[in-house]
Amino acid sequence: MKEDCIFCKIINNEIPREVIYEDDSFIVFPSNQPVADIHWLIVPKKHTETFLDLGGETLEMTKIAQNLIKEKGLTDAYRLCFNGGKYQEVMHVHLHLVQTIQTKLAEAMKAHDENTVSTLRLLLSAFNYEQIAKQHELTEEEELAVIRKEVKQRRDSIEAYDKAGRGDLSEKEKIELDILSTYLPPEMSDEDLSKLVDEAVLAVKPAGMQDMGKVIGFVKGKAPNADGGKIAQLVKAKLG
Numbered sequence: 001m002k003e004d005c006i007f008c009k010i011i012n013n014e015i016p017r018e019v020i021y022e023d024d025s026f027i028v029f030p031s032n033q034p035v036a037d038i039h040w041l042i043v044p045k046k047h048t049e050t051f052l053d054l055g056g057e058t059l060e061m062t063k064i065a066q067n068l069i070k071e072k073g074l075t076d077a078y079r080l081c082f083n084g085g086k087y088q089e090v091m092h093v094h095l096h097l098v099q100t101i102q103t104k105l106a107e108a109m110k111a112h113d114e115n116t117v118s119t120l121r122l123l124l125s126a127f128n129y130e131q132i133a134k135q136h137e138l139t140e141e142e143e144l145a146v147i148r149k150e151v152k153q154r155r156d157s158i159e160a161y162d163k164a165g166r167g168d169l170s171e172k173e174k175i176e177l178d179i180l181s182t183y184l185p186p187e188m189s190d191e192d193l194s195k196l197v198d199e200a201v202l203a204v205k206p207a208g209m210q211d212m213g214k215v216i217g218f219v220k221g222k223a224p225n226a227d228g229g230k231i232a233q234l235v236k237a238k239l240g
C-alpha cells in the first residue's frame with residue numbers, strides 16, 4: 001500500500017470501483033476512461049511501480065486475462081498491453097485488456113447499421129492520422145482528444161447548417177454527433193458548469209472582457225469535455 005497511489009486506494013476499497021475479478025493477489029477493474037467498450041485493468045494488489053519490477057506475476061496476470069477472455073466471450077478483436085515509461089498514467093503496474101472500436105465496427109457492419117459504420121470508420125481514420133502525426137500508439141487521453149475534436153467539428157457544422165436553414169444537411173451531422181458522444185465521458189450539467197465558471201472568476205480575477213480567454217482556459221482545464229460555446233456564453237454573461 002502506497003499512500004498517494006490511486007490503484008492502492010481502489011484495492012483498499014477507499015475508492016469504490018466495480019470489480020470484474022479478484023483473488024488474494026490480483027484484482028481486475030474497469031479503466032475510468034471509456035474510450036473503448038471494454039477496458040479492464042489487471043492489477044497486482046502489492047504496490048509494484050513498473051513493468052520492470054515484475055517477476056512471475058506477469059504469467060499469472062496473462063493467465064487471468066486468458067480466463068476473462070474465455071469467460072466473457074471476447075472472441076473478436078482484443079488487445080493486451082503493459083504501458084511503461086513516460087506514457088504510464090498511474091505508477092502501479094497494470095495489464096490492460098481492451099476490446100477496441102474495431103469490434104464495434106465489425107458488429108455494426110453485420111447489423112447493416114450504416115450510420116455507425118461510416119462514423120466509426122471516420123473516427124478510426126482520425127485516430128490513424130493522429131497516430132502517424134504523433135509517431136506512437138495513442139494514449140487514451142490522446143484518443144479522447146481526437147474524439148473531442150470530431151465532436152466539435154460536428155457541433156460547428158450543425159450550427160452553421162441550422163443558421164443557413166439547411167436542417168436537411170445538419171441531420172446526418174447530428175446522427176454522427178450522437179454516436180461519437182457515446183465515446184466521451186458524461187458531460188457536466190449546466191449548473192455544475194456555471195459553478196465552475198464562478199470558481200474560475202475567483203481564481204483568475206479577470207480585469208474585464210479582455211481576460212475572457214484566461215477564464216475560459218481555466219474552465220476548459222477542469223472540464224475538457226464541456227461545450228466550448230456554452231462555456232464562452234457563461235463567461236461572457238458573468239463578465240459582461
Ligand SMILES: [Zn+2]
Binds near residue numbers: 005006046092
Ligand atoms: Zn499502488
